[in-house]
Structure formats: C-alpha cells, structure tokens
Amino acid sequence: MDWRSPELVAGDCPLSRTLDIVGGRWNAMIIRELLDGPKRFTQLRAGLGPVTAKVLTERLRLLADYDIVRRDEQRGVPPRVAYALTPRGESLRPVLAALWRWGVRDEASWAAAG
C-alpha cells in the first residue's frame, strides 16, 4: 500500500473521500441497514434508533446524490418508498466489514485490558 500521493496533502486523499461518504453520524449505519437488503423509510428509522425524520431524509438524499442508495417511490396511499443500495453502495461492503471487525475485536481487547 502506497500511502503517498501528491494530492494527499491537499486534503482530498482517498481516505478523506471515502470518509466523506462513510463517516458522519449516520451514513455508515444507514448503509449497514441496507446491506441486509432494501428497506422502507420506517424500517430504517426503526433499525437506527434515535434518528429524526429530518436527518434521515437528509442523509438518504445525500447518499442518493453520491449514487450510494437508490430511492424507489411506489405511489399510492399511503406512499411507500423503498431504499436500496446501488452497486456503488454494495461495493462499500468490505469497507464496512473492516470497520465493524475492528470495532468488535477492539471492544473485546479493550475490555480485557482496562
């Protein structure tokens, strides 16, 4: 792995670009939910705990702009909207897996040490 490149200094290194998407308070957890398969707005809210509708809408729109999630609106009453990962979103699976694994292993060894 070559951690060096000219533009890394300018602040748009690959790390930062990935973290623009996967960082932040909710994005990773939303993607995690959708790695299970498509879900509707209310299901996402339920799976994410204390996220407000405003923030969830915001984050989903942002992730849609980034072509990470796709929004499938089924008209009718009441309206139902399903969210699913795009291929680009799916491609984040190994990244999320790495983050998840570190969190799990670390929790264990951190507790063991103290």
Next chain:
Amino acid sequence: MDWRSPELVAGDCPLSRTLDIVGGRWNAMIIRELLDGPKRFTQLRAGLGPVTAKVLTERLRLLADYDIVRRDEQRGVPPRVAYALTPRGESLRPVLAALWRWGVRDEASWAAAG
C-alpha cells in the same frame, strides 16, 4: 458477518465506535502519516497540509487518550516530541487500507462513468 446485535440500535454499534476514532476531519490522516513510522509534530503538520497547530494538538491528545498514539517527549531546547502508533493504533492498518482502497477504486470508476 452478522450486522445485528442488540446494542446496535443504541448507537454504540461496532461501526460507530470505530468511526469515533477513525472518522472526523483529521484522525484518519494522522494515523495514515504514522503508519509510515514515528514522526514529530512539525513533520505531521507538513504531511497533513492545512491543519492548524491547535487542531493537530487536540487530535493527537485525543488519539493518545484512546491509546492509538503514544507521545514521546524529549526534553531540551527546543523541545522535541515524537508521536508513534501504539499496537492498538497499528491494528487500524487494515481498516485504513480498506478505506484507502475504496477511495482509489471509486475515484477511477467514478471518473470513468461521470
């Protein structure tokens, strides 16, 4: 990978705990610098681009609290302080590598599509 666990809803799922450390504007890039080997304060500043002394100090102290970096102060005039990764910090290497790889591959395919 089992993306489910009871406490995931409470917001302290393994993903979030890893991102507490690796997320944020500078943390990942600081760790990236130190994966090259120990560096001194000024070297870090140089490698990171436009980070102010205040913020860098802040981030380094935080990472030290998390036992990700170790601070080696060599007294004298002028004072010299070296920062190095702890084993816990080193263990983040695969995580950073995954983030980095996604950023690189994505940059390519994103540009190709556009």
Next chain:
DNA sequence: AGGGTGGGTTTCCTTCAAGTAACCACGGGG
C-alpha cells in the same frame, strides 16, 4: 536587540450537523 526554533496555548469567531417541534397530503377505519 532582534530573529529563529519546536511545540504548543489562548481567545475569538464561523460553520455546519444535528435535534426539536410543528405541519403537510392522502385516504381508511372507528
């Protein structure tokens, strides 16, 4: 006397993500 050095601290200010609360359209059910 004045400047450079390394590794900061302090104060102030701006920005932005997130939270709170209220509201919307529909139609169905009681």
Next chain:
DNA sequence: CCCCGTGGTTACTTGAAGGAAACCCACCCT
C-alpha cells in the same frame, strides 16, 4: 368527526468542530 400511518417539509435552536491570529518559553545565533 377525528385520528392513524407514511414519508416527508419547514423554521428555529443548539453544540461541537474547526479555523485565524496572537502569544508563550527557553535557548541559540548574529
């Protein structure tokens, strides 16, 4: 008639992160 559920929107407020600029020690060199 009024509320419920779905998937939001809008306006307002808050808190924390981050940046800018100035300053600090203690010593060396000129």
